[in-house]
Amino acid sequence: MDRTTDGASPGRRTLLKAIGATTAIPLVGGAGAAAQQGGGDGRGGDGRGDGDRGRDGDRNRCRQQGCIHPFSGFTVLPGEYGGIERPVSADYTVETHVELADAEAPCGGFMFDPAGLAVRPGETVLFEGVDNLANGRIAGDHTVTAYAEAFDRQRRIPEAATPFSSPMIGPEVSWLYRFEEPGVYDIYCGPHEELGMVMRVVVGDETATDFGETAMPSEENPDPTPIGPFGAANTVFANLDPEAIVENGAIPWSDDLCSSPS
Template sequence: MVEMFSRRTFLRSTAATATISLLAGCSGSGGDTGSDGGSENGDDSESTTESTPTAEQEQASFDGWFDRTDNYDGVHDKTDQDSVTVTVGAEGNGGGFAFEPAAVKVSPGTTVVWEWTGEGGTHNVLERENGLFESELTAEEGFTFEYTFEDAGEYKYVCVPHETLGMVGVVVVE
């Protein structure tokens, strides 16, 4: 009887420790600074322009659009590029269920190209509010879909099959 109690206690504490460790890993900032320590105060001048959101962008939080997304790391400023690629089926939300980067800022006239990794099953890209753009559903690695943004605004989009998992994104056109 004593041995069985000890085994149960061990299994319970191991499961609790594993759960806490897993949750702690999920709640960390997913910043792409490339350093192991990084500064929580945003003092890393290299990452400030690329992956750390500005105070205004972080405050807006797109009305909670990214609340269920674990790979949102701010708005990536790509306003100096004619074409921007977003990965479809990137690692996030428990598997290949993310767009990477989740949010980009581009200039009017920029073409955004979504490129499939082949991970996470069948995906698509659908502009949520007005259906302004929609790709086909596919799991094919290397498949691409593109849309050229002409008008300023925020364009929220989803992968319909995995929206509830947090596979959502935003293109900000300024």
């Protein structure tokens, strides 16, 4: 049933495991290499396991162009932790920061900057936690998380979009994500949402924000469904008009975003 793995001798399989399937591909010759090409040989989906799939398996794991995972994105670690190169250069950069001078400001200085960003379908955004005490900003620890049922929250991303979240992004760590489906994406930082650390990405020209009603947890209803944005996040979203984001391309962070709309 399984020509590829049957044809691969135990020796070859051991070699693949030892040096990694991807780097092994250019090294193996003859029938083994031909079987790795896939397509055009009528094999189709044959129920093979993933363990020894080499290039085919990689394709399944990297469903987006450039191997940016639709759920977990791509985490860019600093060199001392392996220095894995990012698969693509980003089309846009968003800084995830704490502005020290704004500690007394309504949002406490926690921000995505810009807070509003317009991109085209298929473009990539790098969320960057660069420590820069010299300009009064420190990186802090943040996440880039979509409002979605997967996280027990109101869905505030397009129906067709995959929910996503970065891991915790600390100093000198960055996170790359590709936005595919048109529409409005509301994003929050797990630890700092209540302080207004949220942002809105508009992909393409779809600017509808009919996310529906939400309730906040209360004594009478401690576990409402769905849960919407918390605290100052509501104020920031009220100030991030999707049409204005598309018109301007980006809305930089400012403390005004954290004040009630007039």
